[in-house]
Amino acid sequence: xxxxxxxxxxxxxxxxxxxxxxxxxxxxxxxxxxxxxxxxxxxxxxxxxxxxxxxxxxxxxxxxxxxxxxxxxxxxxxxxxxxxxxxxxxxxxxxxxxxxxxxxxxxxxxxxxxxxxxxxxxxxxxxxxxxxxxxxxxxxxxxxxxxxxxxxxxxxxxxxxxxxxxxxxxxxxxxxxxxxxxxxxxxxxxxxxxxxxxxxxxxxxxxxxxxxxxxxxxxxxxxxxxxxxxxxxxxxxxxxxxxxxxxxxxxxxxxxxxxxxxxxxxxxxxxxxxxxxxxxxxxxxxxxxxxxxxxxxxxxxxxxxxxxxxxxxxxxxxxxxxxxxxxxxxxxxxxxxxxxxxxxxxxxxxxxxxxxxxxxxxxxxxxxxxxxxxxxxxxxx
Amino acid sequence: xxxxxxxxxxxxxxxxxxxxxxxxxxxxxxxxxxxxxxxxxxxxxxxxxxxxxxxxxxxxxxxxxxxxxxxxxxxxxxxxxxxxxxxxxxxxxxxxxxxxxxxxxxxxxxxxxxxxxxxxxxxxxxxxxxxxxxxxxxxxxxxxxxxxxxxxxxxxxxxxxxxxxxxxxxxxxxxxxxxxxxxxxxxxxxxxxxxxxxxxxxxxxxxxxxxx
Numbered sequence: 001x002x003x004x005x006x007x008x009x010x011x012x013x014x015x016x017x018x019x020x021x022x023x024x025x026x027x028x029x030x031x032x033x034x035x036x037x038x039x040x041x042x043x044x045x046x047x048x049x050x051x052x053x054x055x056x057x058x059x060x061x062x063x064x065x066x067x068x069x070x071x072x073x074x075x076x077x078x079x080x081x082x083x084x085x086x087x088x089x090x091x092x093x094x095x096x097x098x099x100x101x102x103x104x105x106x107x108x109x110x111x112x113x114x115x116x117x118x119x120x121x122x123x124x125x126x127x128x129x130x131x132x133x134x135x136x137x138x139x140x141x142x143x144x145x146x147x148x149x150x151x152x153x154x155x156x157x158x159x160x161x162x163x164x165x166x167x168x169x170x171x172x173x174x175x176x177x178x179x180x181x182x183x184x185x186x187x188x189x190x191x192x193x194x195x196x197x198x199x200x201x202x203x204x205x206x207x208x209x210x211x212x213x214x215x216x217x218x219x220x221x222x223x224x225x226x227x228x229x230x231x232x233x234x235x236x237x238x239x240x241x242x243x244x245x246x247x248x249x250x251x252x253x254x255x256x257x258x259x260x261x262x263x264x265x266x267x268x269x270x271x272x273x274x275x276x277x278x279x280x281x282x283x284x285x286x287x288x289x290x291x292x293x294x295x296x297x298x299x300x301x302x303x304x305x306x307x308x309x310x311x312x313x314x315x316x317x318x319x320x321x322x323x324x325x326x327x328x329x330x331x332x333x334x335x336x337x338x339x340x341x342x343x344x345x346x347x348x349x350x351x352x353x354x355x356x357x358x359x360x361x362x363x364x365x366x367x368x369x370x371x372x373x374x375x376x377x378x379x380x381x
Numbered sequence: 382x383x384x385x386x387x388x389x390x391x392x393x394x395x396x397x398x399x400x401x402x403x404x405x406x407x408x409x410x411x412x413x414x415x416x417x418x419x420x421x422x423x424x425x426x427x428x429x430x431x432x433x434x435x436x437x438x439x440x441x442x443x444x445x446x447x448x449x450x451x452x453x454x455x456x457x458x459x460x461x462x463x464x465x466x467x468x469x470x471x472x473x474x475x476x477x478x479x480x481x482x483x484x485x486x487x488x489x490x491x492x493x494x495x496x497x498x499x500x501x502x503x504x505x506x507x508x509x510x511x512x513x514x515x516x517x518x519x520x521x522x523x524x525x526x527x528x529x530x531x532x533x534x535x536x537x538x539x540x541x542x543x544x545x546x547x548x549x550x551x552x553x554x555x556x557x558x559x560x561x562x563x564x565x566x567x568x569x570x571x572x573x574x575x576x577x578x579x580x581x582x583x584x585x586x587x588x589x590x591x592x593x
Contacts, residue, residue, distance in 0.1 A: 237486075241466060277512035277545045280519065312508060312547025316515070325546045371546070 008069050012048045032076045211239055231271040238264055255288050255322060256281040259315050262296040270303035273310045280317030283380040287356040288322060291376040294360060297348040298326035298372040306330025306370060321378055327371040332364045349374070384409045385500040388429040390420040390446065391462070392438045396485070400433065400462075403489030408496055420446045424457055430500045434479065436463035436470050447477035460499045462487075468513050475575050481505025503565045504572035511544035514575060533571065540567045 008014075013031060017024035034041030150159045215236040222228040252258070256278040263274040282288070295313070302311045308330030316323050338345060345362065349372065353360040358376035385408050389397050392415050401410050412427050414420035417440035424432060424446075432450075436443045443461055450457055461474040461482045471482050480499045483492065484507060495505040506514070518533050533541070536557075543553045550568075554561045 244467075275508060275547065277508045279512050279516045279545065310547075314508070314512070314542075314546040316542070316545075327547045329547075 008072060009045075010049050012045055016048060028072055029075075032072055035076060207243060211236060211243075227271055231268065234273055235264075235268050238267070253283060254281050255284055255292070255317060256315060258284060258289075258292045259295055259313065259324065262292055263299060263313055266296060266299045266303055270300070272303040272308070274299055274303070274313055275310060276313045276315070278315045278317075280315075282317050282322065282378055285378070285380045287358060287376045287379065290352050290356040291322065291324060291358060291374050294349045294352050294374050295324045295326060297344060297352075298324075298374070301344055301372075302326060302328040302330065302370065306332070308369060317378070319378075322376050324374040325371060326374075327369065329369040332366045332368045332370050334366060335362055335364060385431055385496055386411045386427075386429045387431050387433060387496060388412045388414065388420075388423060388427060389433045390414045390423075390438070390443075391433070391435040392416060393435075396435075400492070403492065404496070405490065405493035408493055416440050417442070417445045417449075421449050424450050424455065425453075428455075429457065431496050432457055432459045433496070434459050434461050434474070436461055436465055436474055443474050443479070444477045447474065447479060451478045458499050458502070460495060460505060462492075466509055468517075471510055471513055472517070472575075475510070475572070478576065480572065482510045483507050484509070498565075502569075504568045506541070506544050506568055506571075508545045508547055511541040514571060515541050515545065533574065537567050537571050540564055541571060544568075 008028065013027040014024045017027045031041040031045050034044060215232055219229050219232050222232065259278065260276055263276050267274045284292070299311060299313065302308060306328040308328035310329070312325075312327045314325040335345075350360040353374055353376065356376065358374065361373045362370065363373070364370040387404070387408050387410050389400055389410060390413070391397050394415070397413050404410065411429050412423050414423045416438055420432075434443045434446060447459060459479040461479040462485055463470060463482070464485045466484060475482060481495060481504050483495055483505060487495070498505050515538065539557060540553055543556060548556065550561050550564045553564045557564075
């Protein structure tokens with residue numbers, strides 16, 4: 001098990017040391033020495049790197065101690081120079097290609113480690129490209145290693161016939177297998193599409209069941225109460241419409257979504273249809289949030305007192321400001337007749353808007369219906 | 382007042398009979414059709430004044446009926462009637478040549494009024510359609526290719542805004558101190574722009590509304 005913290009290169013020595021109950025320094029020195037003698041150190045290190053799993057931890061690992069890396073690197077370099085000068089490592093020169101090849105295959109194997117591969121694949125395109133670059137470098141190093149090994153053993157000439165033969169055989173096998181592999185790939189793709197489609201169908205069925213069927217049952221049970229039936233049907237219609245046609249919006253983030261939600265809730269609460277038209281949208285700020293509250297209060301007033309069969313709400317977001325109109329065709333009233341102690345219009349609508357620097361205008365007359373116009377400056381994009 | 386001859390095109394039988402029952406005495410329903418093929422054939426045969434056209438139907442939907450009937454040069458007026466509020470559908474049938482768009486929740490009296498208006502050659506905008514048009518014409522930063530077709534005048538914008546606020550034509554006329562006829566002229570002009578403007582943004586906007 002390789003630990004994540006306190007690594008010098010990949011934590012191999014540290015992991016092995018923990019296993020053998022030794023000081024990691026001893027093992028690190030051993031790897032360095034083995035590398036200098038005939039390259040075996042690198043190969044062994046690479047092999048251990050491949051076969052030992054990373055310690056499973058979610059904690060972000062601390063940064064590498066580059067001082068230590070430099071120290072071991074320098075040590076190895078010095079020993080290497082010494083060995084080269086003294087000719088002690090001459091016999092082991094052939095091991096170097098193996099080391100190179102080892103590093104190459106190490107890179108390839110690293111790609112194949114499931115967790116890591118997943119991490120790369122789910123990331124951005126740039127990451128995927130990095131994966132290809134890594135694979136390319138890995139293949140190149142393996143190739144160099146193999147050829148270098150053969151060259152060092154003076155066997156390149158003999159091996160070349162064998163290599164050509166192998167190449168031809170591999171090519172033939174690829175030719176034979178390619179159509180089958182392609183078919184297999186297509187099959188897999190088809191299965192995947194099919195599965196996605198089935199999931200979608202299941203989602204639709206679930207939604208229809210949870211909402212539409214449920215509402216239809218409720219409507220049958222409430223058949224004696226036309227008002228309740230209308231309310232249920234409206235509420236279901238709105239829900240289904242949102243699900244079918246509306247982009248998913250966050251009612252806590254944007255103005256249009258917040259106004260729509262407020263309208264939906266008041267429509268449900270009072271059983272009066274509220275028709276909503278939104279032009280443009282923007283993010284909410286404190287002023288606009290106050291405007292949503294004032295809009296809600298206006299809708300409540302219209303639904304509760306106007307006796308209008310329908311309430312129209314129009315929201316327009318312009319570059320500098322947002323405007324809301326709440327209109328009913330109900331009985332209307334005389335604004336000055338509203339007693340001072342009635343909080344609805346004066347406090348919840350006009351007062352609230354003015355506190356945040358907005359304006360509220362009420363246009364009404366008995367028999368003419370009522371329209372409330374709210375305007376608020378925008379500060380958000 | 383002369384009666385208006387109407388053909389109802391919708392694939393739901395229940396809905397067809399519902400509409401038939403709701404329409405006022407000034408409307409005469411001369412026939413019904415339930416898909417694109419039968420609609421095209423019946424329109425050619427009966428030559429109605431106004432076709433009430435459903436947007437979603439088997440065989441290509443309302444847009445296909447518009448394409449085939451108007452493409453043949455017939456002088457029929459269409460009023461689109463749909464449950465869908467999707468911008469794509471609304472803008473689609475209007476661009477296809479319909480003179481108006483109302484949703485199926487409309488009351489019988491309002492529908493009668495809308496049919497009469499379309500029969501007279503006027504345009505019928507629901508508040509939602511007005512909202513879509515304002516949104517579509519406002520959302521462009523690119524300079525218009527054809528300034529006459531690609532932008533709305535101040536007055537047209539005011540009229541549309543009042544429609545979106547739920548005002549009837551009569552109320553708009555009163556609000557803006559103009560005649561109902563002038564309101565109708567403005568709305569027809571907006572309709573013409575909506576149909577003829579080549580503005581790329583218009584279709585893109587409608588599609589984007591759906592995909593966000």
